[in-house]
Structure formats: C-alpha cells, structure tokens
Amino acid sequence: MYTAHFGLREAPFGITPDTSYFFTSPHSQEALNTLLVAARTGEGFIKITGEVGTGKTLLCRKFLATLGPDFVSAYIPNPYLEPRTLMLALADELDVVLDTEVDQHQLLKSITARLMELAAGGQRVLLCLDEAQAIPQVTLEALRLLTNLETEKKKLLQIVLFGQPELNRNLQADSIRQLAQRITFHYHLGPLTRDDLDFYLAHRLRVAGFTGARLFSRTAVRRLYWASGGIPRLVNIVAHKALMLAYGEGRQQVSDAHIVAAARDTIGAKRLAWPWLTAFGMVAAAGGGLAWVLAQ
Incomplete structure (x- = not known):
C-alpha cells in the first residue's frame, strides 16, 4: 500500500503482537524486569494488569521469548474455561499424552508426573494466561490448587496472569482470597507518556x-x-x-x-x-x- 512510498519494508503500525516491535519504554521495561525476576524466584502467582490496548499480549510474548532454555512455558490465550478444560489445555501445552476418557484423578496425576519429570531435568514450568480477567472464579481456585504441587525445595508450577483491571476486582472475592495472597509480584502497565x-x-x-x-x-x-x-x-x-x-x-x-x-x-x-x-x-x-x- 504505502510502504514503497515512504521507503518501508513493511507496514510499521500493525496491531498483531510482533516481538520484533517490542518497545522498551520505562513502563514496559519495568514490567519485563518484574516478570524475569519473579520467574527466577519460582514462587506464587505473578500478575500483570493494564487497560485495553496497553500491550499486555506483546509483553507476554516478549517475556516468553526472553526466557532461557531452563524454562518450559505453557501459553493459554483464552482462559475462559472450566477447571477440567483448563487442565486439559495445560496437559496439551506440556505434551502430556492422555487417554481419550481420562478421569480427573488421572488427569491431575499425569500433569504432576510431567511436572516432576521436568523439575528433575532442572527445568522450571511457567503457565501464562492471557485475558485473565475472563477466568471464572471456580477455575481460579483450581489454578491455586495446581500451585500446591511442589517438591521439598520448590513449586512445580508458576502461574502468570495477564489481564485488564477487572482482574483486580475478581481477585477480591472472598472465595479466592487464598489465591490473592499468593500473588508475590505484580505490575500495572500504563500508557505511553x-x-x-x-x-x-x-x-x-x-x-x-x-x-x-x-x-x-x-x-x-x-x-x-x-x-x-x-x-x-x-x-x-x-x-x-x-x-x-x-x-x-x-x-x-x-x-x-x-x-x-x-x-x-x-x-x-x-x-x-x-x-x-x-x-x-x-x-x-x-x-x-x-x-x-x-x-x-
């Protein structure tokens, strides 16, 4: 369209989250640093909030691309799922082989075995959930229970929530107050100055x-x-x-x-x-x- 006219290789202002266009403003760099430091601690939940269009998905993808080989990541872009479906999605991201009619007990057991296998190999597992403000409360509680999986030394799974400010209100519910207490790092992504x-x-x-x-x-x-x-x-x-x-x-x-x-x-x-x-x-x-x- 206009690329040749302005001497461009490609259109510079697409809205698809392309990590090559990640801009290290003070806000985005602080948010990325927060994520990287938190990931190294391996404890609890991490929460990143921001208004619509502030670059949460791009930040998430940049974060995942920055992690070293000692991390295994699972990314779920649409977490509006019931607990069982979310666990099936997690199992799929972690390459867990399941029977067609697997029951809840075997599903959790298989995920745990895979997490133990990765931990034994010196790898940490991160689950990143985009649009986290849409997660049903019953699924949030299931996520909290997943983070109970641990060895004597460390958690087997760390969860990162990316969501709009409504996520903060959702986390104030009494039914999931234990999850809110486990958020060890958080950052609010603001607009550009x-x-x-x-x-x-x-x-x-x-x-x-x-x-x-x-x-x-x-x-x-x-x-x-x-x-x-x-x-x-x-x-x-x-x-x-x-x-x-x-x-x-x-x-x-x-x-x-x-x-x-x-x-x-x-x-x-x-x-x-x-x-x-x-x-x-x-x-x-x-x-x-x-x-x-x-x-x-």
Whole structure:
C-alpha cells in the first residue's frame, strides 16, 4: 500500500503482537524486569494488569521469548474455561499424552508426573494466561490448587496472569482470597507518556526499514498523543490511517490534519477539534481521502 512510498519494508503500525516491535519504554521495561525476576524466584502467582490496548499480549510474548532454555512455558490465550478444560489445555501445552476418557484423578496425576519429570531435568514450568480477567472464579481456585504441587525445595508450577483491571476486582472475592495472597509480584502497565511517543514512533518506523528524516511532524505527534491517550493500540491504528492519508495525497510527511482525520475515523480515539474555521473543509477532504485509499 504505502510502504514503497515512504521507503518501508513493511507496514510499521500493525496491531498483531510482533516481538520484533517490542518497545522498551520505562513502563514496559519495568514490567519485563518484574516478570524475569519473579520467574527466577519460582514462587506464587505473578500478575500483570493494564487497560485495553496497553500491550499486555506483546509483553507476554516478549517475556516468553526472553526466557532461557531452563524454562518450559505453557501459553493459554483464552482462559475462559472450566477447571477440567483448563487442565486439559495445560496437559496439551506440556505434551502430556492422555487417554481419550481420562478421569480427573488421572488427569491431575499425569500433569504432576510431567511436572516432576521436568523439575528433575532442572527445568522450571511457567503457565501464562492471557485475558485473565475472563477466568471464572471456580477455575481460579483450581489454578491455586495446581500451585500446591511442589517438591521439598520448590513449586512445580508458576502461574502468570495477564489481564485488564477487572482482574483486580475478581481477585477480591472472598472465595479466592487464598489465591490473592499468593500473588508475590505484580505490575500495572500504563500508557505511553508524551515523551515516549516520539521514541515509540521512531522505533517502529526504524524496525520497518525507514531511514529518512522525521515522518510525523511535531504537531502531528502532539495531536496523536492527545487522540490516543498514549494507548499503543490506538497509536498504531491512528498512525496507520494517517500514513494512508499522507500517501493518498502524495505527501512525504504526516501532518496534524492527517491525524485529525484519522482520529475521527477511529473508534476509541478522542475527536480532535481544529483551532481555525477552515478545519472543517480540511478534515472533510482528508476524510474523503482516507475513504478513497481504503477503497483502493
């Protein structure tokens, strides 16, 4: 689409969590450090929370990719499961061979045997659950019981929960207060700051192959921050549309007008007001340009 026009190898602002685009802002680096330190302790639960679009899934994948060979990881992206189904998913992630009609006792016994086997080989097992705010309370309790599996020296399984802030409210329920007490490390992933945003844009453009001068004007960056609130997913969506608009007009730089039009076309982004009367015509023209580029 616009990649050749701007000298890019690929589109820089996709919303698929690609670890090559992981941006080490102070927030994300602190969160990653927290995960790595916590994983080394091997105790209890780890909890990472953040609003929608702040990069929890990307952080999770970066964390898993950073772990050394002494770790075995299991990743479940959709944990809205009953306890038995979740344990079957865990068994599958750990390559546990099960009979078709395995009962609950044999299921837990097989998982335990596999965890003991890995521990004997000097490997630690981490279970990462994305979208953890969706886990039913009865399944959370089952997870707590799984962490009871241990040798004389250490736990056989460590669990990392990645979820939206609703997860904190779910963990306040009396029925699972024992689980909440086992959360030994936690971190809340916030949005990008205004200063971070400039570096974030430059980082993604560089990874995508951009070698030119500033592609987003300074006023465009200010408006992009205001429109997105620093939420990386919204930044990516608005920036992508703004690049499409600049391409459609044959421009080599994204202006604040492009950001205004892109934000107006994006659900969740703040609608930007233009400071002078000619804005309506410019935004309307830019919006028409975006529709034309999308149609192409």
